Amino acid sequence: MYIESLKYRDETWDLQNADTKAYTHCFHTYPAMMIPQIARKLLKEYGIKDGWLLDPYCGTGTSLVEASLFGMHSVGCDINPLVRLIATAKSTPICLSTLDKTVSKLNEHLFQIEFRDSKIPDAPIPNILNLEYWFSEESIKYLAYLRDWINKVEDETVRNFMWVAFSETVREVSYTRNGEFKLYRMPAEKLGSFKPDVFGIFSKKLSRNRNGLATFLEKQKNVEVSVSDANTVQGELPLPRPLGGYDIVITSPPYGDSHTTVAYGQYSRLAAEWIGLPNARKIDKLAMGGQHSKEILRDSPISPAIDKIRFVDEKRAREVSAFYIDLGRSINSIAQVLSPRATVCYVVGNRRVKEVMLPTDEFVVDAFHQYGFTHKATIVRNIPNKRMPKKNSPSNIAGETATTMHEENIVICQRPTHTWQ
Numbered sequence: 001m002y003i004e005s006l007k008y009r010d011e012t013w014d015l016q017n018a019d020t021k022a023y024t025h026c027f028h029t030y031p032a033m034m035i036p037q038i039a040r041k042l043l044k045e046y047g048i049k050d051g052w053l054l055d056p057y058c059g060t061g062t063s064l065v066e067a068s069l070f071g072m073h074s075v076g077c078d079i080n081p082l083v084r085l086i087a088t089a090k091s092t093p094i095c096l097s098t099l100d101k102t103v104s105k106l107n108e109h110l111f112q113i114e115f116r117d118s119k120i121p122d123a124p125i126p127n128i129l130n131l132e133y134w135f136s137e138e139s140i141k142y143l144a145y146l147r148d149w150i151n152k153v154e155d156e157t158v159r160n161f162m163w164v165a166f167s168e169t170v171r172e173v174s175y176t177r178n179g180e181f182k183l184y185r186m187p188a189e190k191l192g193s194f195k196p197d198v199f200g201i202f203s204k205k206l207s208r209n210r211n212g213l214a215t216f217l218e219k220q221k222n223v224e225v226s227v228s229d230a231n232t233v234q235g236e237l238p239l240p241r242p243l244g245g246y247d248i249v250i251t252s253p254p255y256g257d258s259h260t261t262v263a264y265g266q267y268s269r270l271a272a273e274w275i276g277l278p279n280a281r282k283i284d285k286l287a288m289g290g291q292h293s294k295e296i297l298r299d300s301p302i303s304p305a306i307d308k309i310r311f312v313d314e315k316r317a318r319e320v321s322a323f324y325i326d327l328g329r330s331i332n333s334i335a336q337v338l339s340p341r342a343t344v345c346y347v348v349g350n351r352r353v354k355e356v357m358l359p360t361d362e363f364v365v366d367a368f369h370q371y372g373f374t375h376k377a378t379i380v381r382n383i384p385n386k387r388m389p390k391k392n393s394p395s396n397i398a399g400e401t402a403t404t405m406h407e408e409n410i411v412i413c414q415r416p417t418h419t420w421q
């Protein structure tokens with residue numbers, strides 16, 4: 001049961017000037033990333049050395065990296081293959097000397113092309129719809145060369161490391177607008193003067209990430225990490241499953257369906273297509289709340305809010321309902337694999353739709369309560385660092401925007417040993 005008096009604001013969790021890009025956290029940006037310090041603080045308080053952490057919506061793997069630094073084994077799940085690749089690269093030990101040899105060989109080739117030859121060798125160009133709409137002819141040639149080169153790297157861990165730098169490069173050299181997560185092209189008048197240095201950008205990312213990796217390798221403990229495509233909404237359970245169950249969940253689920261909140265799929269699409277990852281155009285549909293549902297959520301802390309939305313917009317109420325039904329199904333799967341003394345920590349935002357506030361924090365407490373968990377605390381923090389869209393359209397009407405949330409809730413629930421076997 002949700003206990004209002006357990007909700008409090010704590011400014012020490014705002015983490016105003018935190019360095020969010022240390023270790024492998026520097027590898028790749030992504031919308032609505034969790035701040036590593038949140039996972040770190042939670043692990044310090046509730047983590048169990050040599051125990052197991054689960055992040056069922058792991059994104060780029062912030063919790064997994066922190067678990068490795070703390071000394072817990074971890075499993076992360078996400079429906080987006082691009083972030084599974086990033087999370088894997090960030091948390092997998094890579095042999096630095098193999099990496100350095102590969103990178104210096106590549107740099108030699110790039111130097112030859114840039115300063116000796118002038119002609120870039122032909123490389124196969126992937127079959128991507130509207131490729132010329134998003135990239136200049138020059139960028140396509142350079143990216144195709146890098147892609148071909150990376151494809152031939154034998155060591156899988158090194159290849160993944162390079163794909164991650166390539167992915168950010170794809171985004172940066174494309175005609176997508178800066179600071180947008182959705183796929184919007186920059187204004188026509190800017191296209192002609194936009195001449196990104198593809199090789200330069202890629203090399204800088206490789207070197208930045210290499211430095212982050214070196215500090216991660218110094219500090220990480222000898223633990224197992226695994227990233228899986230299990231979709232807990234569909235009842236799929238994460239693997240491997242520790243014998244006694246997972247000891248802790250540290251996660252930040254999506255705020256709502258991708259269509260009206262954060263479009264993870266659109267953000268990832270171009271890079272995923274260049275790399276050749278599956279479902280590049282389907283992620284937003286596969287994500288929580290991505291499928292239409294006729295069902296309306298009943299008997300939940302969210303239900304009164306949904307009823308209010310329904311009063312003004314039936315369709316919107318069904319969309320909101322679909323998201324929470326999915327979130328509930330996912331919690332149902334997760335609860336099955338947790339240890340009898342597990343702690344769950346959900347970082348959630350209470351967004352507004354049609355000016356109605358949706359108490360996601362209460363929904364999470366209520367959903368876990370059904371599996372024997374009790375509400376321990378809900379910490380409210382301001383969001384100074386998290387990259388969120390400046391504006392969204394909560395009413396789902398083009399042109400009607402409102403500022404998005406600037407605070408979030410860290411919901412903590414625990415299962416006392418005696419209530420659940």
Ligand SMILES: C[S@@+](CC[C@H](N)C(=O)[O-])C[C@H]1O[C@@H](n2cnc3c(N)ncnc32)[C@H](O)[C@@H]1O
Nearest residue numbers: 033034057058059060062078079080254287288
């Ligand atoms: C807020 S982001 C997580 C960010 C992550 N904490 C990080 O620091 O990068 C939410 C993630 O949930 C994923 N997601 C959406 N629906 C999902 C589902 N049904 N199963 C697993 N992951 C899902 C999205 O792809 C997205 O990566």
